[in-house]
Amino acid sequence: MKVIVPVKRVPDTAGEKKLDPNDKTTDRDSVESVLCPVNEFAIEEAVRLKENAGAEVKVLLVGPDNADAIVRKALSYGLDAGIQITDDAISGSDALATARVIAGALQNEEFDVVIFGNQSTDARTCLVPAAVAEILGLPALTYARHLEIDGDKVVVHREHEEGYDVVESSLPAIVSVVEAINEPRYPSFKGIMAAKSKPLDKKALGDIGVEAGQVGRDGSAALIQEFQPRPPKEAGQKVEDDGSGAPGATALADFLQEKKFI
Amino acid sequence: MSELLVLIDHSEGKPRKVSLQMLTAAKKLAGESGGSVSAIWLGAGAGGAADVIGAHGADKLYTWESDDAYGFVTLPQVEALQAAFDASGADTLFFASTNFTKDVAARLALRIDAGVITDVSDVKGDGSGRYTGVKEVFGGDLITEATIADGKKQLFGVKPNAFAAEESGGAAPETVALDVALSDDAQKSKVVSVEKQASADRPDIAEAAIVVAGGRGLGNEEGFRLMEELADELGAGVGASRAATDAGWYPHRYQIGQTGRTISPSLYIGSGISGAIQHRAGMQTSQTIIAINKDPEAPIFAIADFGVVGDLYNVVPKLVEEIRSRKG
Numbered sequence: 001m002k003v004i005v006p007v008k009r010v011p012d013t014a015g016e017k018k019l020d021p022n023d024k025t026t027d028r029d030s031v032e033s034v035l036c037p038v039n040e041f042a043i044e045e046a047v048r049l050k051e052n053a054g055a056e057v058k059v060l061l062v063g064p065d066n067a068d069a070i071v072r073k074a075l076s077y078g079l080d081a082g083i084q085i086t087d088d089a090i091s092g093s094d095a096l097a098t099a100r101v102i103a104g105a106l107q108n109e110e111f112d113v114v115i116f117g118n119q120s121t122d123a124r125t126c127l128v129p130a131a132v133a134e135i136l137g138l139p140a141l142t143y144a145r146h147l148e149i150d151g152d153k154v155v156v157h158r159e160h161e162e163g164y165d166v167v168e169s170s171l172p173a174i175v176s177v178v179e180a181i182n183e184p185r186y187p188s189f190k191g192i193m194a195a196k197s198k199p200l201d202k203k204a205l206g207d208i209g210v211e212a213g214q215v216g217r218d219g220s221a222a223l224i225q226e227f228q229p230r231p232p233k234e235a236g237q238k239v240e241d242d243g244s245g246a247p248g249a250t251a252l253a254d255f256l257q258e259k260k261f262i
Numbered sequence: 263m264s265e266l267l268v269l270i271d272h273s274e275g276k277p278r279k280v281s282l283q284m285l286t287a288a289k290k291l292a293g294e295s296g297g298s299v300s301a302i303w304l305g306a307g308a309g310g311a312a313d314v315i316g317a318h319g320a321d322k323l324y325t326w327e328s329d330d331a332y333g334f335v336t337l338p339q340v341e342a343l344q345a346a347f348d349a350s351g352a353d354t355l356f357f358a359s360t361n362f363t364k365d366v367a368a369r370l371a372l373r374i375d376a377g378v379i380t381d382v383s384d385v386k387g388d389g390s391g392r393y394t395g396v397k398e399v400f401g402g403d404l405i406t407e408a409t410i411a412d413g414k415k416q417l418f419g420v421k422p423n424a425f426a427a428e429e430s431g432g433a434a435p436e437t438v439a440l441d442v443a444l445s446d447d448a449q450k451s452k453v454v455s456v457e458k459q460a461s462a463d464r465p466d467i468a469e470a471a472i473v474v475a476g477g478r479g480l481g482n483e484e485g486f487r488l489m490e491e492l493a494d495e496l497g498a499g500v501g502a503s504r505a506a507t508d509a510g511w512y513p514h515r516y517q518i519g520q521t522g523r524t525i526s527p528s529l530y531i532g533s534g535i536s537g538a539i540q541h542r543a544g545m546q547t548s549q550t551i552i553a554i555n556k557d558p559e560a561p562i563f564a565i566a567d568f569g570v571v572g573d574l575y576n577v578v579p580k581l582v583e584e585i586r587s588r589k590g
């Protein structure tokens with residue numbers, strides 16, 4: 001079985017985030033970058049397929065040249081090889097344009113299943129996995145909180161607001177996972193050392209047959225025009241309870257009543 | 263007259279609140295550009311909802327009342343929406359920004375040459391029929407305004423409670439059955455079963471006006487019975503921090519935060535939650551924030567409009583009593 005895990009480089013949540021005033025996308029130089037934490041769940045699922053079904057797993061990243069550190073980080077979990085698509089034309093892409101690049105890269109690979117994170121922690125559009133599936137003409141079983149691959153069939157429990165749907169499809173297929181699916185392990189020391197010498201195939205748009213005009217801000221449909229920081233919030237009133245619960249509860253109930261919540 | 267399309271999100275034969283909110287906003291926006299509002303209902307039960315859909319501003323109701331609509335994954339809905347765009351000649355669709363509908367929008371956009379903006383908290387119009395979506399990014403740290411490139415169709419995923427729902431006195435809309443010939447591809451990924459686990463009488467955290475959330479400070483799963491008791495007293499939904507969902511005390515679908523759900527209720531009440539940045543990313547756009555925490559230094563107090571420093575097991579049971587007695 002062949003598995004591909006697309007991963008994204010995102011700004012560290014703990015840092016201050018900025019948008020680049022020129023192209024209105026994430027200013028990646030302003031904060032420390034990390035492997036998107038949601039992708040760790042996809043990687044863990046892939047590692048389990050490696051252990052249990054002998055899968056060969058590649059990681060795929062679309063991003064600038066120095067994002068190769070993130071590919072290596074992903075490889076340190078024990079994955080086999082990396083693919084990185086880097087091209088100046090890509091910067092400023094919306095989710096659908098990013099999906100065109102990922103789909104183009106996948107068209108040059110063999111795979112049975114592609115495991116995405118359900119979202120990225122910066123863009124959070126959740127659009128990329130389904131868009132990639134659409135471009136490739138494949139089924140997309142997204143928001144998986146449970147994934148089973150049996151022969152050429154895949155069964156997924158798709159999490160929704162009221163519970164989950166059990167869905168099944170044939171392979172090849174696109175899957176995205178939510179963090180409830182597993183508990184990712186940490187990379188081992190051996191894995192970190194081995195990651196340094198794993199094959200990493202760096203490509204540009206021309207190598208995967210995607211036209212520059214189809215991506216970047218010019219190839220994107222959704223365009224950020226303006227942005228501003230949220231006005232900072234002031235801390236309000238604070239009441240100290242005396243251990244009986246009564247003063248706290250009374251003050252709270254007064255506040256709720258004053259605000260017309262009761 | 264150009265039509266503004268609204269995909270009705272529904273459950274148990276009733277439109278969800280977000281659908282009526284979208285219709286109300288669409289009515290105002292379409293009016294400014296001399297257009298009309300057309301609702302779309304996929305699956306069974308359109309007839310029973312036509313009156314309320316008309317009352318909230320829809321002039322027309324496109325239906326595809328086939329069980330196939332939700333019998334296969336995503337694609338039947340995509341193909342039905344393609345049919346609705348064909349039948350109406352519309353440029354714009356509003357949909358409820360839920361997990362599954364975002365997949366539908368992504369695929370639809372690529373088929374009809376549209377752009378998608380998900381999770382908008384407002385939509386502005388200038389009378390031209392082109393719209394601007396307002397969206398909070400980076401956990402609410404930044405507010406962005408985005409448009410869709412000229413010449414492309416516009417798909418906006420709307421967050422619950424972005425708009426108020428108001429009746430505008432319309433009659434039941436004209437109903438038009440969509441002509442959907444489901445492709446073979448659309449019948450390949452089957453929905454084997456639907457497991458509904460949510461309590462029918464408690465609102466979902468995204469739609470609820472009030473959300474009661476519990477964290478590690480609850481100490482155990484039973485703590486959530488106390489949260490539910492408080493929630494039911496207020497008609498609230500119940501959410502959790504990741505520490506609580508990780509511990510298995512509450513289902514992951516109720517997790518609030520960066521890797522869970524993002525909510526903007528009128529009121530959020532957090533108990534035993536420290537207010538880590540990843541949690542705040544999912545709730546800091548709440549209008550009013552209340553925190554109950556025994557640590558006066560807990561970061562949640564920095565964004566709380568009202569804080570109680572105390573043991574939640576002392577304060578919350580008394581609060582439930584107070585609310586009960588004040589409601590009389």
Ligand SMILES: Cc1cc2nc3c(=O)[nH]c(=O)nc-3n(C[C@H](O)[C@H](O)[C@H](O)COP(=O)(O)OP(=O)(O)OC[C@H]3O[C@@H](n4cnc5c(N)ncnc54)[C@H](O)[C@@H]3O)c2cc1C
Nearest residue numbers: 037477478479503504505519520521522534536541556574
């Ligand atoms: C990549 C990533 C993604 C994440 N995504 C999310 C997410 O989506 N949502 C999320 O919530 N977290 C998320 N987290 C985790 C987050 O960093 C925090 O660890 C988590 O929010 C802590 O949950 P908590 O506040 O319940 O627990 P704690 O931080 O342990 O806080 C418990 C609080 O309860 C108080 N307390 C204890 N006992 C009592 C009592 N009897 N009465 C009153 N107060 C009491 C304590 O003073 C403390 O402040 C994420 C982390 C990472 C790294």
Ligand SMILES: Nc1ncnc2c1ncn2[C@@H]1O[C@H](COP(=O)(O)O)[C@@H](O)[C@H]1O
Nearest residue numbers: 006007062117119120124125126127128
């Ligand atoms: N630049 C990228 N390179 C590789 N994978 C990506 C990229 N952007 C998004 N993805 C994948 O798409 C998923 C959903 O992201 P999003 O649609 O941005 O919320 C992520 O978890 C990744 O698996």
